[in-house]
Amino acid sequence: MSTRKPLIAGNWKMNLNHLEAIALVQKLAFALPAKYFDKVDVTVIPPFTDIRSVQTVIDGDKLLLTYGAQDLSEHDSGAYTGEISGAFLAKLGCTYVVVGHSERRTLHAETDEVVLAKTKAALRHGLTPIVCIGEGLEIREAGGHVDYNIAQLKGSLAGLTAEEIGKTVIAYEPVWAIGTGRVASADDAQEVCAAVRGALAEIADADTAASVRVLYGGSVNAKNVGDIVGRTDVDGALVGGASLKPDEFATLSAIAAGGPLP
Numbered sequence: 001m002s003t004r005k006p007l008i009a010g011n012w013k014m015n016l017n018h019l020e021a022i023a024l025v026q027k028l029a030f031a032l033p034a035k036y037f038d039k040v041d042v043t044v045i046p047p048f049t050d051i052r053s054v055q056t057v058i059d060g061d062k063l064l065l066t067y068g069a070q071d072l073s074e075h076d077s078g079a080y081t082g083e084i085s086g087a088f089l090a091k092l093g094c095t096y097v098v099v100g101h102s103e104r105r106t107l108h109a110e111t112d113e114v115v116l117a118k119t120k121a122a123l124r125h126g127l128t129p130i131v132c133i134g135e136g137l138e139i140r141e142a143g144g145h146v147d148y149n150i151a152q153l154k155g156s157l158a159g160l161t162a163e164e165i166g167k168t169v170i171a172y173e174p175v176w177a178i179g180t181g182r183v184a185s186a187d188d189a190q191e192v193c194a195a196v197r198g199a200l201a202e203i204a205d206a207d208t209a210a211s212v213r214v215l216y217g218g219s220v221n222a223k224n225v226g227d228i229v230g231r232t233d234v235d236g237a238l239v240g241g242a243s244l245k246p247d248e249f250a251t252l253s254a255i256a257a258g259g260p261l262p
């Protein structure tokens with residue numbers, strides 16, 4: 001376990017309407033009492049249309065959960081039909097915003113340049129970008145995964161100051177482990193997360209590298225999270241499928257907090 005406070009982020013992807021979102025947050029709050037939040041930060045990342053409802057429950061019940069968004073526009077306002085500004089997300093009280101998720105890189109052709117522009121937009125509005133990187137199976141099998149991830153990291157943070165990099169979270173999500181049930185081993189996660197930290201020291205500085213949280217994502221569940229977040233350079237998890245099950249998400253958050261089970 002690292003000295004950085006772990007972060008468990010539940011990316012709901014395109015699941016749950018706003019009524020289902022309210023129910024999930026209420027169940028999660030019941031399953032994960034306040035005492036855990038000293039040792040772990042837990043955030044939910046719903047679809048845009050759920051955020052106001054999630055905010056209402058969290059604020060109304062004074063929950064310690066935070067929430068965020070799955071994407072944002074690189075622009076602040078204007079003629080960008082269908083896009084969502086970071087200013088709007090900040091106004092809604094979002095803490096985090098995911099940028100460069102592999103599903104956006106693949107399905108929406110987001111390049112490192114786009115991811116960088118979105119990271120800058122998040123920072124402009126006081127949001128914490130969760131910057132995602134990750135290799136596909138062919139790259140992993142060819143042994144090029146570390147170089148690939150570091151190139152993606154450097155491209156996605158190019159030109160940012162050390163102070164700006166210090167305000168990010170990095171998520172390593174091997175594409176072959178996302179939604180497949182094929183989780184990377186704790187060694188695999190540690191190898192890339194450690195390399196990410198080394199690269200952060202190079203492009204920012206040692207103090208920044210030591211403070212930035214580097215998450216693992218890809219088929220994380222209550223059974224495997226302990227091993228993964230127990231590694232030195234893995235500071236939490238970006239969780240997809242298991243974040244839709246409030247009891248399991250509460251359990252894995254409690255495990256990341258160091259226990260006991262709720």
Ligand SMILES: O=C[C@H](O)COP(=O)(O)O
Binds near residue numbers: 011240
């Ligand atoms: O953002 C979350 C990741 O894509 C992981 O999804 P998963 O836990 O369903 O594999």
